[in-house]
Amino acid sequence: MDMSQYRDLFVSESRTHLAAFNGLIVNLEERPDDKAAIDEIFRHAHSLKGMAATMMYEPIAHLAHIMEDLLSRVRSGEASFVASLADLLLESSDALSGMVSQVESAGEAIPDDANLLERLSAFDFAAGKCLPQVFSEESDENIPVQQQQPAHQFRQTDSFKSIRIRTETLDHLVNITGELITNRHRLAECIRQSGAPDMDEPLNQLSGLLRELRNVVFKARLVPFAFIAERFPRLVRDLARKQGKEITFHLDGKNIELDRGILEEISESLVHILRNAVDHGMEMPGERVAAGKTIGGDIRLSVVRDKDHVEIIIADNGRGMDPERLKLKAVEKGLVTLEQAGLLTPQESLMLVCTPGFSTAETVSDISGRGVGMDAVRSAVHSLGGILTIHSEAGLGSRIVLRLPITVSIIHALIVKSGILEIAFPINVVSRTLELTREDIIDQAGKKIIELDGVYVPVRSLNRLLGQPVAAGLAADLVPAIVCEIGGTLIAFIADRLCGQHEIFVRPLGPPLSSLRGLSGATLTGDGRVVFVVDAASLA
Amino acid sequence: MSRTVMIVDDALFMRNVLRGIVVEKGYIVVAEAASGIETMKNLHTHQPDIILLDIILPDSNGLDLLQSITGSYPKSKVVVCSAIGQEQVIQKALDLGAKAFIQKPFKPEKVIEVLESLEP
Numbered sequence: 057m058d059m060s061q062y063r064d065l066f067v068s069e070s071r072t073h074l075a076a077f078n079g080l081i082v083n084l085e086e087r088p089d090d091k092a093a094i095d096e097i098f099r100h101a102h103s104l105k106g107m108a109a110t111m112m113y114e115p116i117a118h119l120a121h122i123m124e125d126l127l128s129r130v131r132s133g134e135a136s137f138v139a140s141l142a143d144l145l146l147e148s149s150d151a152l153s154g155m156v157s158q159v160e161s162a163g164e165a166i167p168d169d170a171n172l173l174e175r176l177s178a179f180d181f182a183a184g185k186c187l188p189q190v191f192s193e194e195s196d197e198n199i200p201v202q203q204q205q206p207a208h209q210f211r212q213t214d215s216f217k218s219i220r221i222r223t224e225t226l227d228h229l230v231n232i233t234g235e236l237i238t239n240r241h242r243l244a245e246c247i248r249q250s251g252a253p254d255m256d257e258p259l260n261q262l263s264g265l266l267r268e269l270r271n272v273v274f275k276a277r278l279v280p281f282a283f284i285a286e287r288f289p290r291l292v293r294d295l296a297r298k299q300g301k302e303i304t305f306h307l308d309g310k311n312i313e314l315d316r317g318i319l320e321e322i323s324e325s326l327v328h329i330l331r332n333a334v335d336h337g338m339e340m341p342g343e344r345v346a347a348g349k350t351i352g353g354d355i356r357l358s359v360v361r362d363k364d365h366v367e368i369i370i371a372d373n374g375r376g377m378d379p380e381r382l383k384l385k386a387v388e389k390g391l392v393t394l395e396q397a398g399l400l401t402p403q404e405s406l407m408l409v410c411t412p413g414f415s416t417a418e419t420v421s422d423i424s425g426r427g428v429g430m431d432a433v434r435s436a437v438h439s440l441g442g443i444l445t446i447h448s449e450a451g452l453g454s455r456i457v458l459r460l461p462i463t464v465s466i467i468h469a470l471i472v473k474s475g476i477l478e479i480a481f482p483i484n485v486v487s488r489t490l491e492l493t494r495e496d497i498i499d500q501a502g503k504k505i506i507e508l509d510g511v512y513v514p515v516r517s518l519n520r521l522l523g524q525p526v527a528a529g530l531a532a533d534l535v536p537a538i539v540c541e542i543g544g545t546l547i548a549f550i551a552d553r554l555c556g557q558h559e560i561f562v563r564p565l566g567p568p569l570s571s572l573r574g575l576s577g578a579t580l581t582g583d584g585r586v587v588f589v590v591d592a593a594s595l596a
Numbered sequence: 597m598s599r600t601v602m603i604v605d606d607a608l609f610m611r612n613v614l615r616g617i618v619v620e621k622g623y624i625v626v627a628e629a630a631s632g633i634e635t636m637k638n639l640h641t642h643q644p645d646i647i648l649l650d651i652i653l654p655d656s657n658g659l660d661l662l663q664s665i666t667g668s669y670p671k672s673k674v675v676v677c678s679a680i681g682q683e684q685v686i687q688k689a690l691d692l693g694a695k696a697f698i699q700k701p702f703k704p705e706k707v708i709e710v711l712e713s714l715e716p
Contacts, residue, residue: 057620057704062613069609099652103607106679109701110613117701 059111060163064220066111067160073100074149074156075286081142081149082289086304088137097145098127104152113165116155122176123148135181144179146290148172221276223316229273234466234561237266238580241558245583274463278313281359281368284323285310288330292355295334302341302352303334309359314366315463318440322368322460325433329370329456330355332430337374337454347451349373365484366460373453377446379405389413403545406446410434438591439576441467441482443542459484469560469579471587472538472551475524478587479551480560480579485592487541489554491534506537506548513539513546521574521595527552540592549592562589599716602627602642604635604661605650605677610700614648614677617704618711632661639669646711649694651678651685659688666693673714677702 077100084093101124108116123145129135151172155165240262247255289305296303338353345351355372379402386392386408392400400408408414412431437444442460461467461484469480470489490508497515498505504515515537519526537548560579569575574595575588601623603611611628619625623646627638632653639647647665651658658678665674676689679700686697696710 057617059613061616062609065609065612069607099606102652102679103610106700107607107609109679110610112701 062111063159063163066107066113067156069107070104070116070156071153073104074153076100077104077149078146078290079286081145082293082305084137085139085142085293094127094131094137098124098131101127108165111159113155113159115165115167116152116159119148119152119155119173119176122173126176126179129181138181141179141181144176148176226273226277226316230277230466233266233270233273234563237270237466237559238561240266241581242583245581270466274315274466277316277463279316279319280311280313281319281366282310283316284319284326285357288326288357291327292330292334295331296338299334300340301334301338303338304352304354306354306356307358308356309361312359312361312366313462314460318460318462321436321440322458325436325458326357326368326370328430328433330357333370333372333374333454337372337376339375343375347375361462362459366462368458368460369455371453371455376450376453377406377409377448378450379448382406382408386411386414401545403445403447406448409446410444434593438593441484441576443485443593466559466561468557469589470538470557471555472518472536473553473555474518474522474551477522477524478555478581478585479518479522480558480587480589481538481540481549481592482589483557485540485542486538487546488539490537490539490548492537492548492550493534508539508546508548511546513548515548515550516595518549518551521549542593547592549595560587560589598622598624599645599711600624600626600642601646601648601711602629602635602638602644602672603648604629604653605648606630606653607650610650614707617707618648620704621708621711623711635661636664636668639665639672643669644672646714647672647674648677648698648707649674651676651689659685659692662689662692662694675710675714677707 077097080093080097080100084090084097087093101120105117105120105124108114108120126141126145130137130141151169159165240259243262244259247259285307288307292303292305333355338355339347339349341351344353353372353374355370358367358369358371360367360369379400383392383397383400383405387394387397391408391411391414397405410430410433412429414429414431434444437458437460440460442458445457445459446454447457448454461482468483470483470486471478471480473479492506496506498507500512504517505512506515507513517526518524535550536552536554537550538554539546539548562577562579564570564577565572565575569578574590576591577589579587579589581587601618603614603618603625605611605614608630611630615625615628626642626644629635629638630653635647635649635653649658649662649665651662653661658676662674662676665672670693673695674693675696675698676686676694677698677700678685689697695714698707698710
């Protein structure tokens with residue numbers, strides 16, 4: 057029997073087992089008395105061993121077997137789960153991951169270093185730092201039959217119902233669908249101009265079918281958040297241990313689905329935010345106790361679906377950020393003037409951490425001081441048509457919210473006219489549109505503002521921002537304004553005319569246009585004109 | 597008439613491998629299950645001639661499950677299929693009504709040999 061036909065399945069199932077294994081080990085460190093978790097960890101090692109042996113990948117089977125042996129001693133109650141065992145098991149799991157990757161690329165598993173096997177075989181439970189042992193005397197037979205189905209299992213139970221598709225194929229499908237939608241606009245425009253009769257019905261049908269196609273194509277690209285989240289518990293755990301901090305990581309909503317491309321884009325940003333939370337947000341145990349807090353801190357990552365959006369929230373109960381201190385720092389670094397700083401709201405002050413060149417860390421740690429900064433996080437969120445907001449209270453903790461569209465490329469946008477230009481605002485940043493008379497606009501120390509439901513909202517002229525001529529109208533003339541919510545604050549843009557809402561296919565701008573500030577992409581109209589998509593946050 | 601088989605294993609990989617082996621020999625796989633609950637549901641619907649049962653499942657103790665199967669569906673022949681090779685587990689499984697035991701990892705011929713040896 058040719059076993060190579062099962063290789064891909066072996067690789068993907070092994071990865072599922074290892075990811076679940078890692079997550080459970082991290083959980084077990086926090087609740088070493090969780091007998092069900094031990095059973096499950098054992099089961100993952102056991103399954104992996106069986107699969108590898110069947111495929112005749114001896115090195116994998118051998119390593120998994122030794123891990124299983126150690127676990128069975130914990131399972132039987134003979135030994136307790138100790139922290140150093142967690143480290144060793146995670147190291148072994150990494151080694152297994154490496155071997156699985158070898159299987160994937162080379163078709164065979166190359167033996168891991170003998171040193172690890174030796175350390176596993178010689179592991180001495182008594183020598184490790186002991187975690188509280190709370191195992192009951194119950195035998196295996198007493199495990200309840202109806203335990204909750206583990207949440208990490210996404211594997212399908214019927215292999216005929218799903219197939220694998222290359223991600224390039226899915227991307228291609230989105231592009232074709234986008235082009236079709238653009239084409240439909242053109243077709244509609246041609247029909248309108250030629251006045252051809254009886255075309256409404258087929259055109260409407262085409263629109264309906266395209267909408268359906270779009271939905272199906274997008275649905276095919278959705279993957280659960282868990283796809284990128286499985287490494288987070290481990291990341292937080294490792295960082296915390298390294299720095300001697302006690303942190304419990306919580307993950308909510310990992311089954312919520314997002315576009316694969318968005319997840320891919322946002323993954324590194326989340327790693328950065330989590331690192332910041334551990335490195336800078338969380339205090340050392342001593343500092344926490346001195347502040348009257350619990351020794352251990354919490355970091356919670358929640359994913360919440362809100363209509364066409366997903367909110368990813370990273371909250372910690374660490375030391376929080378002080379807006380006044382951030383302002384001072386920004387002035388010191390010459391990022392804002394003292395005057396400008398004085399005008400900032402607390403909310404705006406928090407957003408200063410996203411200014412390029414800003415870092416509040418007293419000392420640059422070897423971990424989060426490098427690589428992407430919060431400015432990179434913000435641009436990543438913006439380029440996806442999302443919004444980043446930061447909430448924080450000194451002493452209580454911080455909350456960072458990434459509001460993202462569920463899908464990319466094809467978005468609803470409000471098209472407005474500014475001078476000779478047509479500009480598209482992604483509808484998710486527009487909180488409302490207004491018609492203002494010039495009298496509504498108040499001039500306050502050279503800054504134009506309007507009052508909106510009791511709140512003062514700054515006003516910007518799109519024409520000025522985009523270098524278009526500014527028409528001098530009469531005081532009573534109505535001018536349209538688009539109110540956008542950016543990082544928790546409102547800002548109104550005045551345009552010449554609102555042209556309505558359209559579904560558009562956004563194409564990225566190539567160089568040199570891509571370096572233009574305030575633009576995130578472009579789309580073609582029905583008659584072939586280019587409409588630029590604005591990134592309202594950087595335009596303001 | 598071809599005999600019907602249900603495969604119970606929490607690993608899709610294992611189920612696929614086992615299905616490949618038995619289908620080649622003309623058995624009909626009428627159901628697959630990845631958990632104890634699925635097993636009992638499928639058992640009721642399909643009442644297969646043979647059940648290939650993995651002892652370690654996410655939601656139940658395999659030996660308890662074996663007992664429920666042999667208790668409720670005595671006509672289905674259970675072949676326990678697991679990597680646990682301890683004598684006492686094998687003996688316990690046989691005591692509970694399992695007809696045979698296949699130890700993982702297995703050779704395809706071994707699986708077929710065991711299945712052929714079962715009385716019709």
